[in-house]
Amino acid sequence: MTVVTRIAPSPTGDPHVGTAYVGLFNYVLAQKAGGRFIFRLEDTDRNRYNPDSEARIVSMLRWLGLTPDEGPEMGGDRGPYRQSERLDLYRQHAEMLLASGHAYRSFETTEDLEAMAREQKWHGRPQGYDGRGRSVPREEQERRASAGEAHVIRLRTPDDGETTFKDSVRGTIRWPNSELRDTVLLKRDGYPTYHLAVVVDDHLMGVTHVIRAEEWISSTALHIHLYRAFDWDLPLFVHLPLLRNPDKSKISKRKMNTSLESYRDQGILPEALLNYLATLGWSMPDGREFFSLKELVDTFILERLSAGEPVFDIKKLRHFNAKYLREILSLDELADRVEPHFRAAGYSWDDEDYFLDIIDVLRPRTETLNDFTEQARYFFDNDFPYQEEARKRLSSAQKYLEDLERQLSMLEFYDYDSVEDLLREYVQSQAVGMGKVLQPLRAALTGRTQAPGVSDLLTILGKQRVLQRIGRALNAINAGLPDDHPQKEKETSDKGERRAGATG
RNA sequence: GGCCCCUUCGACUAGCGGUUAGGUCACCGCCCUUUCAAGGCGGCGGCACGAGUUCGAAUCUCGUAGGGGUCACCA
Numbered sequence: 001m002t003v004v005t006r007i008a009p010s011p012t013g014d015p016h017v018g019t020a021y022v023g024l025f026n027y028v029l030a031q032k033a034g035g036r037f038i039f040r041l042e043d044t045d046r047n048r049y050n051p052d053s054e055a056r057i058v059s060m061l062r063w064l065g066l067t068p069d070e071g072p073e074m075g076g077d078r079g080p081y082r083q084s085e086r087l088d089l090y091r092q093h094a095e096m097l098l099a100s101g102h103a104y105r106s107f108e109t110t111e112d113l114e115a116m117a118r119e120q121k122w123h124g125r126p127q128g129y130d131g132r133g134r135s136v137p138r139e140e141q142e143r144r145a146s147a148g149e150a151h152v153i154r155l156r157t158p159d160d161g162e163t164t165f166k167d168s169v170r171g172t173i174r175w176p177n178s179e180l181r182d183t184v185l186l187k188r189d190g191y192p193t194y195h196l197a198v199v200v201d202d203h204l205m206g207v208t209h210v211i212r213a214e215e216w217i218s219s220t221a222l223h224i225h226l227y228r229a230f231d232w233d234l235p236l237f238v239h240l241p242l243l244r245n246p247d248k249s250k251i252s253k254r255k256m257n258t259s260l261e262s263y264r265d266q267g268i269l270p271e272a273l274l275n276y277l278a279t280l281g282w283s284m285p286d287g288r289e290f291f292s293l294k295e296l297v298d299t300f301i302l303e304r305l306s307a308g309e310p311v312f313d314i315k316k317l318r319h320f321n322a323k324y325l326r327e328i329l330s331l332d333e334l335a336d337r338v339e340p341h342f343r344a345a346g347y348s349w350d351d352e353d354y355f356l357d358i359i360d361v362l363r364p365r366t367e368t369l370n371d372f373t374e375q376a377r378y379f380f381d382n383d384f385p386y387q388e389e390a391r392k393r394l395s396s397a398q399k400y401l402e403d404l405e406r407q408l409s410m411l412e413f414y415d416y417d418s419v420e421d422l423l424r425e426y427v428q429s430q431a432v433g434m435g436k437v438l439q440p441l442r443a444a445l446t447g448r449t450q451a452p453g454v455s456d457l458l459t460i461l462g463k464q465r466v467l468q469r470i471g472r473a474l475n476a477i478n479a480g481l482p483d484d485h486p487q488k489e490k491e492t493s494d495k496g497e498r499r500a501g502a503t504g
Numbered sequence: 505g506g507c508c509c510c511u512u513c514g515a516c517u518a519g520c521g522g523u524u525a526g527g528u529c530a531c532c533g534c535c536c537u538u539u540c541a542a543g544g545c546g547g548c549g550g551c552a553c554g555a556g557u558u559c560g561a562a563u564c565u566c567g568u569a570g571g572g573g574u575c576a577c578c579a
Contacts, residue, residue: 008579009579010578010579012578012579042579044578044579045578045579047578048578048579106577110577113576113577124505126505126506126507126575127505127506127575128575128576129576152577154577167509170509170510173508173509174508175507175508176506176507176508178506178507179506179507179508179574179575181575183576184576184577185577186577187577188577189577191577193576193577193578193579194578194579195579197579198579213573214509214510214572214573215572215573215574215579216573216574216579217508217509217573217574218507218508218509218573218574218575219574221508239509241509241510242572242573244572246515248571248572249571249572249573250572250573276516279516279517279528280516280517281516281517283516283517283518285518287517287518287526287527287528289516289517289527289528289529306517307509307510307511308510308511308516308517309509309510309511309571309572309573310515310516310517311515311516313515313516313529313530315515315529315530316515316516316528316529316530318529319528319529319530320529322542326542362541363542364541364542364543365540365541365542366541393539423538427538433538434537434538435538435539436538437538438538438539439538439539441538442538442539443539448539448540449539449540450539450540450541451539451540452539452540452541453537453538453539453540454538454539455538
């Protein structure tokens with residue numbers, strides 16, 4: 001039997017990091033087994049439906065590289081893949097259950113149910129639908145339905161005994177049937193609830209492994225009764241632990257950033273996100289922490305999934321991302337990722353090596369793609385502002401800068417060793433500490449006090465830019481170092497970030 | 505509240521009867537050093553608790569506690 005898994009998000013809003021998490025393991029298992037990975041849209045809630053959402057989810061899956069084998073876009077043999085296009089199927093199946101006596105039509109109004117709930121609460125009785133509709137005779141149900149009376153179809157669940165099922169992460173789970181309610185299968189509006197739709201679709205689509213979040217455990221017994229009512233074979237249930245907020249509650253956008261798009265826009269790499277997500281609940285047998293999707297597929301086994309309750313730690317995600325930026329990606333790969341951000345920020349360059357050198361020297365200083373844009377500004381803007389701390393360094397360094405300007409103008413080739421030697425010799429001649437001279441020079445070259453090594457800066461910027469910048473700094477010193485660019489700094493900064501973010 | 509799930513350093517985890525309980529993030533210190541990083545080295549810090557089972561429990565069983573999920577005509 002070929003393994004079939006699926007990711008079944010609801011198009012209700014921003015593509016969620018939990019979708020990526022669950023999608024990852026569904027994708028990986030299907031790949032591992034040479035099976036199929038289905039994308040199905042669970043759009044049965046007309047109130048929460050968001051028309052943009054589907055395309056955005058698809059786009060995020062593509063960004064992550066979790067490409068489905070079947071889905072609304074690419075089609076497949078078991079479609080349609082939007083539940084809203086399968087309404088007839090659900091109605092037919094609900095009727096099958098009606099016919100076999102496993103379900104009944106239920107006519108309570110919202111008010112009736114609210115009154116019931118109030119009463120239950122008042123008496124401290126168990127919450128939920130009490131099955132009162134069961135007692136309405138079958139003929140009466142049909143008569144009222146034919147007369148057009150609004151109603152739902154509910155599953156008739158057992159009142160006692162227990163339902164056991166195997167969860168591949170936790171082992172056997174026993175569920176008292178007394179906890180089961182006669183859950184709505186088909187809503188008043190003719191749309192199915194999740195419970196009916198998921199069971200019908202998973203069966204019809206041949207899903208063999210239901211890999212979903214832990215929050216569904218409490219519905220699984222109900223689903224099993226549906227499978228039984230239809231006389232269908234059970235899939236294997238794999239309930240992944242729920243991702244958590246720092247306070248351990250279920251991950252939510254109220255408490256932290258759950259938006260995939262936002263992570264992309266911050267300059268998080270998809271492979272880093274996936275890698276990090278994989279370490280939440282799964283571990284490599286050899287303890288390796290950094291591995292590719294491919295390596296995960298090759299090594300993956302369900303048995304190594306753990307049932308813990310992992311906190312989604314953005315700091316650690318950033319660490320993973322940084323690791324990819326400076327060690328895992330090659331310089332060329334990295335440059336390909338950074339280039340669009342630079343273009344969006346309005347940076348331009350004629351010399352590809354200049355661009356690559358910048359990426360290389362900034363690499364150990366960045367955690368996200370966006371960090372490059374911010375930190376590289378002075379490489380592309382000769383008119384950069386001097387930050388407050390940098391002005392302080394410049395103010396007492398006129399002599400050094402004049403000497404250095406003279407000496408550097410006599411140096412023909414700016415290779416690393418030459419400028420390094422020149423600098424060292426000069427500093428030695430002045431009998432002062434390196435920082436005394438190099439900090440002002442760094443400030444002159446970048447407008448900042450925190451930047452790459454001065455010799456790197458000189459080498460990368462090259463003679464012309466270096467002399468121009470020292471000259472400019474000297475002018476500024478002569479002018480008393482007025483704070484002449486506060487507007488510009490802000491403006492440039494805003495512009496860069498906004499543009500870079502929008503392009504992602 | 506009922507039911508279910510979970511429980512190893514602050515966080516993510518390895519461990520599947522005998523280990524000085526290992527790794528990673530974070531944090532701290534040292535080294536490197538012209539700044540900031542990166543990197544190297546080191547440190548801090550944990551088996552929730554209580555009973556059993558066993559020659560021997562982080563590992564098995566039960567209980568307690570804590571955390572979480574769920575009890576919708578939302579998924």
